[in-house]
Amino acid sequence: xxxxxxxxxxxxxxxxxxxxxxxxxxxxxxxGVNALSREIFDLHMTIFxxxxxxxxxxxxxxxxxxxxxxxxxxxKPAQFDDHPVLEMxxxxxxxxxxxVMAIPATFTMIRAYDDAEGDINILITGHQWKWxxxxxxxxxxxxxNLSTDLDQRNNIAPKSDNYLLEVDEPxxxxxxxxxxxxxxxxxxxxxxxxxxFAVKQDAxxxxxxxxxxxxxEEGIFRGQCTELCGQYHGYMPVVVKAVSPEDYExxxxxxxxxxxxxxxxxxxxWSTEELYEIGEGVYQTNCVACHQVNGEGLPPxxxxxxxxxxxxxxxxxQIEILMEGVQGAAMQSYAEQLSEVDIAAVITYTRKAWGNxxxxxxxxxxxxxxxxxxxxxx
Amino acid sequence: xxxxxxxHSDDHHHGPAKGITRWLYTTNHKDIGTLYLWFSFLMLFxxxxxxxxxxxxxxxxxxxxxxPEFYNQMLTNHGLIMVFGAVMPAFVGLxxxxxxxxxGAPDMALPRMNNLSFWILxxxxxxxxxxxxMEGGGPNFGWTFYAPLSTTYxxxxxxxxxxxxxxxxxxxxxxxINIITTILNMRAPGMTFMKMPLFTWTWLITAYLLIAVMxxxxxxxxxxxxxxxxxxxxxxxxxxxxxVLFQHVFWFFGHPEVYIMILPAFGIVSHIIETFSRKPIFGxxxxxxxxxxxxxxxxxxxxxxxxxxxMPIAGELFFMYTTMLIAIPTGVKVFNWLSTMFKxxxxxETPMLFSIAFVALFxxxxxxxxxxxxAPADFQYHDxxxxxxxxxxVLVPGAIFGIIAGVYYWLPKWTGNMYDExxxxxxxxxxFISVNITFFPMHFVGLAGMPRRIPDYALQFADFNxxxxxxxxxFGLTQLLFLFIILKSIFAGKQATSEVWEGAKGLEWTVASxxxxxxxxxxxxxx
Numbered sequence: 044x045x046x047x048x049x050x051x052x053x054x055x056x057x058x059x060x061x062x063x064x065x066x067x068x069x070x071x072x073x074x075g076v077n078a079l080s081r082e083i084f085d086l087h088m089t090i091f092x093x094x095x096x097x098x099x100x101x102x103x104x105x106x107x108x109x110x111x112x113x114x115x116x117x118x119k120p121a122q123f124d125d126h127p128v129l130e131m132x133x134x135x136x137x138x139x140x141x142x143v144m145a146i147p148a149t150f151t152m153i154r155a156y157d158d159a160e161g162d163i164n165i166l167i168t169g170h171q172w173k174w175x176x177x178x179x180x181x182x183x184x185x186x187x188n189l190s191t192d193l194d195q196r197n198n199i200a201p202k203s204d205n206y207l208l209e210v211d212e213p214x215x216x217x218x219x220x221x222x223x224x225x226x227x228x229x230x231x232x233x234x235x236x237x238x239x240f241a242v243k244q245d246a247x248x249x250x251x252x253x254x255x256x257x258x259x260e261e262g263i264f265r266g267q268c269t270e271l272c273g274q275y276h277g278y279m280p281v282v283v284k285a286v287s288p289e290d291y292e293x294x295x296x297x298x299x300x301x302x303x304x305x306x307x308x309x310x311x312x313w314s315t316e317e318l319y320e321i322g323e324g325v326y327q328t329n330c331v332a333c334h335q336v337n338g339e340g341l342p343p344x345x346x347x348x349x350x351x352x353x354x355x356x357x358x359x360x361q362i363e364i365l366m367e368g369v370q371g372a373a374m375q376s377y378a379e380q381l382s383e384v385d386i387a388a389v390i391t392y393t394r395k396a397w398g399n400x401x402x403x404x405x406x407x408x409x410x411x412x413x414x415x416x417x418x419x420x421x
Numbered sequence: 422x423x424x425x426x427x428x429h430s431d432d433h434h435h436g437p438a439k440g441i442t443r444w445l446y447t448t449n450h451k452d453i454g455t456l457y458l459w460f461s462f463l464m465l466f467x468x469x470x471x472x473x474x475x476x477x478x479x480x481x482x483x484x485x486x487x488x489p490e491f492y493n494q495m496l497t498n499h500g501l502i503m504v505f506g507a508v509m510p511a512f513v514g515l516x517x518x519x520x521x522x523x524x525g526a527p528d529m530a531l532p533r534m535n536n537l538s539f540w541i542l543x544x545x546x547x548x549x550x551x552x553x554x555m556e557g558g559g560p561n562f563g564w565t566f567y568a569p570l571s572t573t574y575x576x577x578x579x580x581x582x583x584x585x586x587x588x589x590x591x592x593x594x595x596x597x598i599n600i601i602t603t604i605l606n607m608r609a610p611g612m613t614f615m616k617m618p619l620f621t622w623t624w625l626i627t628a629y630l631l632i633a634v635m636x637x638x639x640x641x642x643x644x645x646x647x648x649x650x651x652x653x654x655x656x657x658x659x660x661x662x663x664x665v666l667f668q669h670v671f672w673f674f675g676h677p678e679v680y681i682m683i684l685p686a687f688g689i690v691s692h693i694i695e696t697f698s699r700k701p702i703f704g705x706x707x708x709x710x711x712x713x714x715x716x717x718x719x720x721x722x723x724x725x726x727x728x729x730x731x732m733p734i735a736g737e738l739f740f741m742y743t744t745m746l747i748a749i750p751t752g753v754k755v756f757n758w759l760s761t762m763f764k765x766x767x768x769x770e771t772p773m774l775f776s777i778a779f780v781a782l783f784x785x786x787x788x789x790x791x792x793x794x795x796a797p798a799d800f801q802y803h804d805x806x807x808x809x810x811x812x813x814x815v816l817v818p819g820a821i822f823g824i825i826a827g828v829y830y831w832l833p834k835w836t837g838n839m840y841d842e843x844x845x846x847x848x849x850x851x852x853f854i855s856v857n858i859t860f861f862p863m864h865f866v867g868l869a870g871m872p873r874r875i876p877d878y879a880l881q882f883a884d885f886n887x888x889x890x891x892x893x894x895x896f897g898l899t900q901l902l903f904l905f906i907i908l909k910s911i912f913a914g915k916q917a918t919s920e921v922w923e924g925a926k927g928l929e930w931t932v933a934s935x936x937x938x939x940x941x942x943x944x945x946x947x948x
Contacts (some may be wrong), residue, residue, distance in 0.1 A: 050891065053884040053887040053888055069881060070865035073870070083800065087798045090795055090798060094788040094789070094791060098785060101759070101781075101784050102781055104759060105780065109777070114768045120698065121700060122700065124700075125706070126703075129760075137749045144795065148795045152734065152738060152797045155797050156734045202482060206482060207879050231567075232567055236872070241801055245730045245731060248658040249659070249663070250665065266870070267875070272570065273561075273574060274489045277877050342556070343557050
């Protein structure tokens with residue numbers, strides 16, 4: 044019964060949201076929040092209406108044919124089979140209509156393709172399954188992960204308003220500044236899309252694509268990855284927060300301060316419990332997708348950590364894998380993504396959790412070891 | 422010459438062999454056509470079952486019945502099976518059955534190769550489907566299998582997938598060689614090119630497209646194989662390769678492939694509209710030129726699938742203009758079909774209903790295709806449900822309705838019995854309504870921002886997705902009725918005349934119904 048009610052509700056909402064009854068919001072492209080997105084929206088609407096008119100004429104004419112020429116007793120169908128003048132006329136007519144569409148499209152295309160430097164240049168790197176943002180001028184860098192929890196995805200907890208469109212740390216940009224995005228990827232091809240900016244650009248390993256935007260109003264803008272990038276392709280949203288230039292300055296300074304604080308933490312004396320607790324959180328955000336909550340992975344593609352000989356007895360190798368990634372596999376390097384504390388904590392967690400400490404050497408890893416690894420490499 | 426009397430042909434070769442060997446060893450174009458058609462029907466249900474899994478998962482937001490990983494396997498294999506297993510073999514089956522009868526030939530030119538090209542298909546799909554039962558699961562990288570997701574990051578079963586694609590390609594190439602050879606060499610005396618039936622014309626051009634592009638696909642998968650197993654870096658950026666190269670190679674195959682899946686349907690629909698309007702086809706010559714133009718243009722538009730990969734602006738504009746040009750020959754065809762109906766005497770048997778729906782809904786799919794061609798707007802449409810809506814409109818009420826129309830049209834010729842017209846019309850109306858409930862709302866969710874190939878979605882897309890899923894379930898179930906109608910006409914039904922349809926033109930309507938095992942052993946004269 045609940046299901047039937049739900050289906051009826053869906054049908055009613057769908058009918059009601061058709062343009063005849065309500066606004067265009069849920070059924071049309073967004074006009075977006077800047078000059079380019081509005082221009083693309085206008086172009087879309089122009090082409091759309093031309094297509095609607097052509098479609099209506101063709102379908103209307105078909106209805107007329109079906110009604111007017113249905114077979115009747117004793118009628119004699121005509122036997123003509125061509126009309127060169129008419130055929131030439133409509134061929135030329137099609138060409139003219141296409142030219143009318145192509146001209147504004149060309150000008151919009153030229154405006155969209157502007158790769159001049161921005162006031163702020165941001166390097167966006169797609170990873171399976173998260174985005175990395177690096178502010179090239181300010182040396183601020185962080186990762187942006189989906190923050191919708193598993194309980195919502197598994198229908199245990201009610202779904203929040205921005206279900207699957209929320210992240211732990213959004214990209215922050217100032218309003219009224221030209222922002223240039225340099226877009227690439229670390230593993231497979233992703234695509235970075237924010238509908239409100241009319242920016243969709245593939246993130247391709249080995250290539251740097253450019254796109255740009257300039258936002259007039261403050262707000263939060265949401266999008267998603269739009270190129271199939273593996274099993275969690277549907278779970279890597281893009282969230283951009285546009286703030287005033289003053290707030291942006293404050294935010295940049297906060298990020299820089301936090302970086303210094305983080306470095307100090309590395310020197311702190313850590314207890315196993317502290318590391319385990321931090322490590323569990325890091326694991327939930329970064330590792331569960333492949334290695335699963337129970338540490339059993341999804342062999343053969345994603346190996347198990349629970350009971351793995353490497354995790355049990357080879358601390359040095361485990362540090363190396365987290366720092367360097369595994370060539371030719373989905374396991375990436377976390378050296379840049381996570382702080383020394385987080386890496387040490389998550390290794391400690393995996394060596395202790397799922398009964399691993401009982402069967403392995405049970406040694407913990409402290410942040411200093413990760414720092415030493417980095418320094419030795421230099 | 423006449424001194425040699427070919428006496429042995431009198432005592433056998435008249436009927437089919439008995440038992441399973443009839444089907445395994447057959448070189449008869451009608452038997453092979455039947456095999457192709459049943460195989461594609463089986464694949465239609467298999468691919469359709471996968472579509473049902475996809476729609477069940479998307480029925481409501483949140484995880485429903487399958488994991489994201491299995492969902493990706495479903496969407497990948499739904500695409501692969503429908504394209505290579507359902508639509509293409511169905512057209513080859515129709516070609517086998519109908520082309521020799523339309524051109525007055527006794528059989529296909531290369532009957533043993535014909536047998537081979539069919540029997541390797543079940544092997545190819547057996548290999549593909551067997552990957553589901555292996556460690557790591559089946560292909561999960563989309564039917565477009567973009568590298569490096571399909572190479573470095575693929576499940577270990579990808580090698581089986583590559584091998585299966587190779588076999589499918591070999592089958593298509595052999596089938597095409599056979600069709601071209603038959604059409605070029607075995608037409609009845611007097612049947613010049615410009616007297617050839619349109620279905621034969623569309624297949625002649627389609628076969629050339631297949632021969633041109635299937636080796637390109639084979640090249641793409643071979644490069645993948647090398648990257649995976651032999652240490653090359655065609656598509657691996659870390660080794661100096663180029664992931665975008667894969668997309669160029671793939672779509673150089675892929676775009677002509679799109680027309681391979683629609684051109685024969687154009688031919689079928691032309692015959693049906695002509696027959697049921699009781700009027701000759703309007704603009705035969707321009708129809709032939711339009712098909713040829715579409716085929717030629719299909720080679721220079723491939724990168725419109727790649728507007729967001731970061732091509733230089735000259736590339737974007739070039740591919741935008743060439744893509745828009747395709748609208749001209751396509752528009753010509755639609756107007757010709759309408760002009761054929763104009764001042765006709767139209768009756769609405771099931772094949773005609775499907776053909777009219779084909780023209781109407783293919784027009785919608787064509788117009789959304791025109792919108793997608795506009796490169797700057799495509800930045801918003803690309804890889805959303807708007808694209809899914811577009812290509813399903815040209816493939817389901819396009820290609821598949823074309824095939825269904827053809828099956829109803831020629832079924833009495835194959836079985837000797839008329840199908841049940843009431844059930845046929847029920848099948849049509851159920852399909853027509855549900856196909857629109859399924860695919861029309863996809864335009865809306867796509868424009869509103871729902872990306873394709875995702876197993877779960879944001880809440881604002883929930884209502885439309887539920888409606889889409891309901892439409893899809895109805896459409897899927899309706900096709901069981903189609904199976905029942907076909908079985909019924911095999912075993913019972915009103916005896917069909919050899920003409921079957923009032924005023925049907927063409928050589929296939931001059932032979933008895935059901936068509937004898939061997940037809941046109943003496944070529945007919947075409948005036």
